[in-house]
Amino acid sequence: MHKKYAVLGMDIEDWYHLDYFDKEKCDQSESTLDGISIYLDILDTYNIKTTFFVVGELVEKLKGTLKQIINQGHEIALHSHSHRRPLTMSIEEYKQDTGKNIREIRDLLGYNAIGYRAPCFSMDRERLEILEDLNLHYDASHIKFSDHKLYGHLDLTGFTPVRNDILKRNDFFEFETSTLPLKNKNIPISGGGYLRIFPWILTKYLLNKYVKLNKNYFFYIHPFEFSKNYNIKTPSGTSFATNLRFRLGRKSVEKKMHRLIQLLKERQYEFVRFEDLVNKQGA
Secondary structure: OOOEEEEEEEEEOOHHHOOOOOHHHOOOOOOOOOHHHHHHHHHHHOOOOOEEEEOHHHOOOOHHHHHHHHHOOOEEEEOOOOOOOHHHOOHHHHHHHHHHHHHHHHHHHOOOOOEEOOHHHOOOHHHHHHHHHOOOOEEEEEOOOOOOOOOOOOOOOOOEEEEOOEEEEOOEEEEEOOEEEEOOEEEEOOEHHHHHHOOHHHHHHHHHHHHHHOOEEEEEEOHHHHOOOOOOOOOOOOOHHHHHHHHOOOOOHHHHHHHHHHHHHHOOEEEOOHHHHHHOOOO
């Protein structure tokens, strides 16, 4: 019988990297990166190792924290240089951006990253093949959720399913972020935003449906969602809906994260890094 695997990844970016803010109008002296240590403490409570996807322009600033993450047995992967969506870049710009992200992690941390996740899941086949050309071993930018206007469409023709949400071509893997099909729509159940905003009773209901059908659960969250800096001043002109989306549920997400982990443990999921699944050949 196949084991059940969960990857509880974090995208290491600051609040002003979020695509619904104009980065240049944000007060970048304000930070929510304290959320990283809060998440590390949660992972340590359960002895969980996971994958951290890192925005390259933060590597020097976070050098000590990232070395701590590596020393604790977690994986470091790529999340672009400055959190620009790949589909807004030319192919050459994208290649340069990703190469820069590789070098930042290698040169500043002495670490060779093998994986990548696109900001906002903004990925297509042409850019995916750039990752292979740059000798990376996996991508985690695939999500079946066409309702989000920023997400890309990823053509995976020629990839062979290893599991429902892991595909492989030659020695390159594609990991699909977890969604739940409901009434002809896929509902995301694996992002920090959904964990924050949905009441726990709804999240628990959706997760229980999901885990009955799936052997893997691939989750992502961000430092700002755990941060205790609740008083960030967003740029003038930020809409009420955007402010609400940014702030809602942040004070309860830590408790929900414990509940999520406990639910997965009860369902006998093994917590791993993406690189572990690559090494297991998708298991």
